[in-house]
Amino acid sequence: MTEDGKIPEVSLLKFLKHSANILKNPLPFHHNNFQKKGDTFRLNIGFNKSVIFSRDAGLVEYVLQKNQKNFVKSEIQTKDLVKYVGKGLLTSEGEHWKKQRKLIQPAFHKKQLANLLDSIKQAILLEYKKITVNEELDIFPIYNDLAFQTVVKSLFSSAANQEEINRLQYITEETQKMLVKELRQPYLGWWFKASGKIDSYLKLTAEARNILRKIVQERRESNEKYDDLLDMLLEAKYDDGNFMDEEQLIDEILILFTAGHETTSNSLTFTAQLLALNPEWQEKIYEEISSLKEQDLDLMSYVIKCQITQQVIEESMRLYPPAYFIDRVNLEEDEFEGKYFQPGSNLLFSIHEVHRHPDLWEDPDAFKPERFAEGGRKYSSQYFPFGAGPRKCIGNNFAMFEMIIAVTELVSQYKIVPGFDEIDIKPLITLKPKNAILKFQSRS
Numbered sequence: 208m209t210e211d212g213k214i215p216e217v218s219l220l221k222f223l224k225h226s227a228n229i230l231k232n233p234l235p236f237h238h239n240n241f242q243k244k245g246d247t248f249r250l251n252i253g254f255n256k257s258v259i260f261s262r263d264a265g266l267v268e269y270v271l272q273k274n275q276k277n278f279v280k281s282e283i284q285t286k287d288l289v290k291y292v293g294k295g296l297l298t299s300e301g302e303h304w305k306k307q308r309k310l311i312q313p314a315f316h317k318k319q320l321a322n323l324l325d326s327i328k329q330a331i332l333l334e335y336k337k338i339t340v341n342e343e344l345d346i347f348p349i350y351n352d353l354a355f356q357t358v359v360k361s362l363f364s365s366a367a368n369q370e371e372i373n374r375l376q377y378i379t380e381e382t383q384k385m386l387v388k389e390l391r392q393p394y395l396g397w398w399f400k401a402s403g404k405i406d407s408y409l410k411l412t413a414e415a416r417n418i419l420r421k422i423v424q425e426r427r428e429s430n431e432k433y434d435d436l437l438d439m440l441l442e443a444k445y446d447d448g449n450f451m452d453e454e455q456l457i458d459e460i461l462i463l464f465t466a467g468h469e470t471t472s473n474s475l476t477f478t479a480q481l482l483a484l485n486p487e488w489q490e491k492i493y494e495e496i497s498s499l500k501e502q503d504l505d506l507m508s509y510v511i512k513c514q515i516t517q518q519v520i521e522e523s524m525r526l527y528p529p530a531y532f533i534d535r536v537n538l539e540e541d542e543f544e545g546k547y548f549q550p551g552s553n554l555l556f557s558i559h560e561v562h563r564h565p566d567l568w569e570d571p572d573a574f575k576p577e578r579f580a581e582g583g584r585k586y587s588s589q590y591f592p593f594g595a596g597p598r599k600c601i602g603n604n605f606a607m608f609e610m611i612i613a614v615t616e617l618v619s620q621y622k623i624v625p626g627f628d629e630i631d632i633k634p635l636i637t638l639k640p641k642n643a644i645l646k647f648q649s650r651s
């Protein structure tokens with residue numbers, strides 16, 4: 208095994224020199240270092256700490272899948288996020304995570320999701336009423352609301368009060384913004400605490416938990432069956448025959464809001480922008496859905512047959528993966544292809560770079576949905592929009608079905624015209640779109 212130094216290093220001086228730009232958008236800095244140092248480099252960030260950045264698809268697979276037992280998530284997910292959303296699937300580790308995943312997984316099986324598709328479609332159609340034709344508008348706020356509403360409607364059907372839902376959305380978004388501030392400006396941590404800022408956000412979180420407690424209690428008392436995600440979660444039993452306790456259930460609901468909201472709205476926005484820039488793909492989708500509509504299919508069969516739309520979304524997530532970084536820390540020392548990782552190494556995989564790696568993709572920066580004509584599985588060793596291995600996104604089918612319905616409904620109603628020159632990004636915890644200005648022309 209080679210020594211630690213085998214991983215090329217980027218100095219603290221260089222990091223500090225570029226820190227202002229890194230804060231604005233770290234992707235060009237990472238890209239330049241990958242070009243100069245190779246697919247894996249160590250960035251020295253001071254105080255004797257370093258982060259190992261990688262765009263090596265083989266290493267991603269090794270860490271997330273093949274040797275996943277030796278890797279845990281970083282404290283960003285298992286500590287920083289926990290204070291606002293609790294210990295649910297996304298934020299827990301070890302036996303607790305395993306037990307929760309086993310319990311919740313069945314609610315996300317394709318068969319079960321079929322029950323939710325009608326509610327999802329209704330939520331989408333309602334949001335699309337906000338689109339005004341022939342004038343420029345930023346599509347992101349619409350998709351932001353749409354993604355939240357679809358998770359809420361899937362969880363609670365129609366049995367929740369709109370005012371409370373809006374409050375839940377507000378709190379979810381505000382606490383996420385606070386977390387971004389804490390992560391980007393760790394040197395202000397003392398001030399966030401001393402000024403009472405963190406406490407005020409914790410109060411908001413407590414308010415969200417109270418709202419959810421009330422919704423859950425009303426459901427328990429109603430004795431009605433809704434066949435939604437909440438019913439599934441309330442009825443699910445652990446191996447020992449027990450149900451999930453109320454506080455754990457609330458943690459899991461908050462996690463679904465957080466994990467399923469921003470990622471999906473980012474992806475839908477980028478997809479709409481890519482379609483605006485590539486009108487020929489709008490027409491391909493339109494043709495496909497026109498012929499499918501003649502077949503009078505149930506919604507699940509229709510969604511599965513929307514192959515062109517699926518390819519477009521897959522290509523959109525290749526170019527603009529909402530979860531553009533995945534992090535892990537190794538428990539014990541490890542080695543991969545001659546690179547040594549001492550215990551506790553911070554590994555940060557740039558999914559954005561893996562998805563545009565010139566050795567892996569032909570014409571990597573071009574929008575070519577036809578790459579996915581044979582399905583995404585062909586690229587399972589180099590395409591990770593939903594992660595990989597046992598911690599792969601539990602909502603991946605949910606997200607795909609939701610996005611297929613959203614895209615097909617959009618294209619069936621409108622032609623999308625760009626009101627921007629180039630797709631602009633804002634990389635925060637997720638890869639967010641910026642100024643997604645579009646114009647919609649009615650097809651009817």
Ligand code: HEM
Pocket residue numbers: 280296297298308358462463466467468470471474528529530533534591592593594595597598599600601602603605606
């Ligand atoms: C385009 C949309 C989405 C993307 C790109 C996405 C991406 C991801 C990724 C990359 C992970 C793995 C993170 C890691 O390994 O560190 C993940 C985990 C997770 N996602 Fe998603 N996600 C999306 C939508 C959703 C939706 C709609 C839901 C739920 C309604 C959801 C719920 C979760 C949960 C609960 C986890 C944690 C799973 C576990 O650790 O067992 N996601 N997601």
